[in-house]
Amino acid sequence: MDIKSPGLNDDLELATLTHDYPQDRAIDGYEKLLYDAIHGDQSHFVHAEEVMESWRIVDDLLCTGSSCPIRTVPYLYMPGAWGPSHKTQFITDWDYPA
Numbered sequence: 001m002d003i004k005s006p007g008l009n010d011d012l013e014l015a016t017l018t019h020d021y022p023q024d025r026a027i028d029g030y031e032k033l034l035y036d037a038i039h040g041d042q043s044h045f046v047h048a049e050e051v052m053e054s055w056r057i058v059d060d061l062l063c064t065g066s067s068c069p070i071r072t073v074p075y076l077y078m079p080g081a082w083g084p085s086h087k088t089q090f091i092t093d094w095d096y097p098a
Contacts, residue, residue: 075087
């Protein structure tokens with residue numbers, strides 16, 4: 001990773017971060033997850049309501065057609081234009097003077 005060199009200048013230098021983890025204490029991520037589940041530690045798990053809300057949001061984004069609750073089809077506009085006309089009609093000379 002790049003880090004700032006010591007001193008008043010803005011030079012960067014390359015640094016390598018290393019950590020030798022003791023192999024006798026190394027555990028797999030799933031081991032920790034199962035250990036927490038067995039011991040009732042829910043801090044690494046989401047609540048069912050959060051999962052359902054996440055899927056509701058994703059389902060809305062994956063929806064296609066005119067019956068979707070949110071628009072997922074991109075607006076088209078010509079090259080060199082500021083964007084779709086129904087959005088750019090509010091841009092004034094005050095916002096972007098020529």
